[in-house]
Amino acid sequence: MLLAGGQGSRLGVLTAMMAKPAVAFGGKYRIIDFPLSNCINSGVDTVGVLTQYQPLRLNSHIGIGIPWDLDRNIGGVTVLPPYEKMNNTEWYTGTANAIYQNMQYMESYHPDYVLILSGDHIYKMDYEMMLSYHKSSGADVTIAVMPVAMEEAKRFGIMITDENGRIVDFEEKPEHPRSNLASMGIYIFSFDVLKRALTKNASQSGLDFGKHIIPWCRDEGYGLFAWQFEGYWKDVGTLTSYWQANMELIDIVPEFNLYEEYWKIYTKSLPQPPQYFGPDSAIERSIVGEGSEIYGEVYHSVIGCGVRIGAGTVVRDSILMNDCVIGERSTLDRVIAAEGVTIGSDVRMGDGEEQVNETGPQIYRDGLCTVGEQSLIPDGVTIGKNVMIFGATLPTDYPDGHLASGKTLIRNQGAS
């Protein structure tokens, strides 16, 4: 059961029109491709994807699951949105509540075990190994954990285990952590335990795994075990960590390697032609998706599919998602441009000194210039740092052709 209904508000304007799991990552992927590919690579071929916030992009991406070979006669992928019921009708109010509302779906497959995943991390994990551990340890619930630095530990849910890996206690974002094993939000439940736990706690409002179900299981004396994961695991919950995780893909041999034959990551890819580089282009330390045409210069950037970069334009330390069009002689520095953004010619982005953003100081920071989906930036303007732009902006939105650092500019937000 893959939880993909969250907004991910810390990704700011990137999730204005799509749920966080649908946000593009690493040129041609979307975040949800990673858990979905893990599923099929681990032999999990019955997957329910729970959607709620802005599901359109997610639905069209998943379709019937062809890219992940999840188009099955039995099982396969099923998208599970909240639905109207006879007596009470509600949205998914919490992670566990969402699973509870889909009890029928799970029961129809008579599972022995249920794997609960969230759709917002970048990692490669063999769930099969976790399941073997679950079986061999005789656990009722297994929680995937990974060791983090002690000073980092206070940001996570921390599991305290005995020498057998049994969880004896846990604490949520502790001030003085007693262990460095952080919960990754990945659970395996024996189905009967899950069913009992959900049914008993059904009336709890905002029913959540971390807050309610796991404590209940401990109090009831069920066997809770921690399975330790070692490998790359990246939370892309904030714009800064999203940007960093993208940039890490560019390293010579990245810690998270997409180029391995083993454990491939699948995504819905359209038949797009190869990328073309013009006679005067330059490119270094970058990854580029299919169908892009690059006439300018690109350094240390992640470029999606079908992007067009005009001659004389210099792109540095930026993420340009699918189908962005950049004019000529522009300069882009630390820009995150969502899908279908059009940037004119002679534009300078990421110019000047940093200023704290006026609307989302915790979101738009670290010098990043974030542009929302389908936005338009006119020719010849200069834009500062920590800026957010969304909508078809006009030259008149830029006094003296300039948008200062820390500004937020929203125009014609449209349907949303």
Next chain:
Amino acid sequence: MKAVGIVLAGGGSNRMRELARKRAVCAMPIAGFYRSIDFALSSLSNSHIQTVAVFTQYHAGTLNEHLSSSKWWDFGRKQGGLYTFTPAITSENGFWYRGTADAIAQNLHFLKECHEPYVIITSGDCVYKLDFNKVLDYHIEKNADITVVCKDMPEGCDTERFGTLRMNEESRIEEFEEKPVIARSNTVSCGIYVIRRRLLIELIEQCDAEGRYDFVRDILIRYRSMKRIYGYKIRDYWRNIATVEDYFATNMDFLKPEIRRWFFGTYPDIYTKVGDQPPAKYNVGAKVHNSLISSGCIINGSVEDSVVFKGTFIGSNCYIKNSILLNDIYVGDNSYIENCIVESRSTLQANSYYKGEDGVRIVEEMNELFVL
């Protein structure tokens, strides 16, 4: 659904030299991402032709691999489908396909069981994009028995390996020569024909009874005066790839923006089997100019005026110029490659030097695989 499609994809070619050793001509990789047969299949699919037969013979396995699923071209439907016919021994027949007409004759049951009134026959080794509905309309309007799609080649073009034809002012074909030494016309047949299904069955049965096996020689040329055979001239891009030189030039054509715009930027699209390669990656020292690079590549060196196919690794300080690198190649550091076609899965050692002195050189080298 006025027509069924037949793709003739059985050919090998001596003129492909070493490139034909590994695969059928129709399975030759094109433009970094596609294979030759994709162009015929996509045009059929985009013209809403839903039942398509592919006749394979030479190196049939390589094509079968590419055609392992018909979903890429959208033939995987309840109505219609993609059928591959490789010669089979039956109680009536123990021969390979002895010619194009024989290939159809051996699979005549396929045509007999269809209900569509027309058949579109196309070769699979040409790069083009064509709306067959327009050809069909033309065929019906002219009340033709057979319509041959043809194209004027530029003066001085080597027409020796094509069929050349001459039409009267009504576009009726008066003269058809197969592979003439000195051609009297620079209009060549594109290897694409439209014919009524019942007529085709009739002609093929006749040929078969007389022991004739070639569609062009024994049907088009032989019945030239008796049947109404018309030419349909196209002005768009069309190119046969069945020689090394043409293959090389066809790929290089895709470096031109107008060709890319026609095939990739103009509705409808060309489809192909899609892999799961990650995006291409450019490390420090990469320099790429006027080149096509496909997904899954890792580039550390210089690439100029070249086409690089999927999953190729180019080492540091390499210089690749005016070359075609096929799929999954490893090029070791400090290598120099100019005017070459490097065969797929080659592994070139560091410090290799390859240059096509006069004409294109084909490089195939299998060293122990180097792994990063």
